[in-house]
Each structure stands twice: as structure tokens, then as C-alpha cells.
Amino acid sequence: MTKEEVFNFIRQRLSFNDELLEQFRHVKKDDLAKEHRRFEMSGNESKTGWCTVFNTAILNEFADLGIYNYTSYLFLDFHNGTPTIYLKYFLEDENLEYTFNGYTTTEIIFEILELTIFSGKPERKRN
Template sequence: MEEIEILSQKPKEEVLDFIRKRLFVEGQTEHRKFNMSGYESKTGECTVSNTAILNEFADLGIYDYTDYLFLDFYKGTPTVYLKYWGEEKNLEFNFDGYTTSEIIYEVFKLTIFSGMKKRRRK
């Protein structure tokens, strides 16, 4: 059974634990977290940092279901923008009040757990 299939059958709390383990950095007391403020002292700093965190899960295929998938934070409000592969509609999802792990879990639900059409990459 493929890792995604196994992961999709686990309870939410176990998937959240999987996410936290992926984001854990040896020697740190907490896992990596999104900069949810959206503010930055250097142009692009927030976007680069947050994208790097989301990209920790690219190997699971989160981008294979979309033409684009983008996470943005504005004044503390996280929004996921996406367009499913082969679809016409641009979508946005607000995850205000969610933690980093919960946002990534929601991205999983929108992509690898969605059952949506996946583009062929091989």
C-alpha cells in the first residue's frame, strides 16, 4: 500500500502527528511554523519561509492535483489559493485560527486526500 493510502486511512490526530514530525528540527523544542503575520522586514522573506514549510510535503504529491497551489498570509489570515488540474475554477480557502499543522492537514484534504484528478508526472 502506498504511503498516501496508509496516511489517508489514519485518524486526523495521527496525520497531524505525522505532519509535526516532518516539521520537527533536531535540537529545537518546537516544530517549524508558518509566519502567519504576513509581515516581513525583507521583501519575500515571509513567502519564501512559508513556501519552504509547505514544500516539506511536496514529495507526497500535494502539487500533482493542481495547476497552482499557493499559501498566503495577510494580517494573520491564512488563505490557500488553488486551481485543480483540468478544472476552470480558481478557488480560495480561508483557514483563520488554524495552526501550521492544521493548515497542512487541510491542504492534504484538498489535494492528496481529495480524490480529484491527478496529473501524470511519470
């Protein structure tokens, strides 16, 4: 796949499903169909843990691709609009940290795919 094809795949995964679209009234469904879920990047929350739960749910849309199979841990955090990915590769000791300031949700997920399933790193088998 080209980079743009992967971006489109990401957007499709994050798009609102038909069941949810049917719930909306007084909304132009054609306009909404072009939208997709996005990370809450502010890092600000009115209820403790809300941003983490919300953003992890979006990231988990890609778990079936194996993003967690390459790492001992993979965590995405936002602080004042700055996304940071924390990870440690499976069978390696180094704790890594990557900051993607100014990136969109699609670009952040693409980078996570690059760091995991496209990395060439050893994969942990989950039987």
C-alpha cells in the same frame, strides 16, 4: 490514518532534525524536541519576499506526498494573520480560495492535504 495520526505525521515532518538540535547551546533539547517549524502568519516582512519563501519552504516539506500533483497552482498566503489558500485543480477551470482563520500550522497543512491528496480529484502524473 486517523486525523490525530495525520497531525502527528505533520508535526514529525516539521520537527527540527538531530543535526540542527546539536547546533543549539544553552537550550533544553528535550523541550526543543517537542517543537516544530511553524508558518510565519503575520504576513509582515522586513525584506520583500521573506515570508513567502519561508512559508513555501515549510509547505514544500510535503511536496513528495504529491500535494502539487492535483493542482495547476497551489499558493498559501498570509495577510494580517489570516491564512488563505489559492488553488486551481488540474483539469478544472475554477480558481478557488479558502481562508483558514485561527488555524495552526498543523491544521493548515492538514487542510491542504485534504484539498489535494485526499480530495479524490484527478492527479497529474509527473514522469
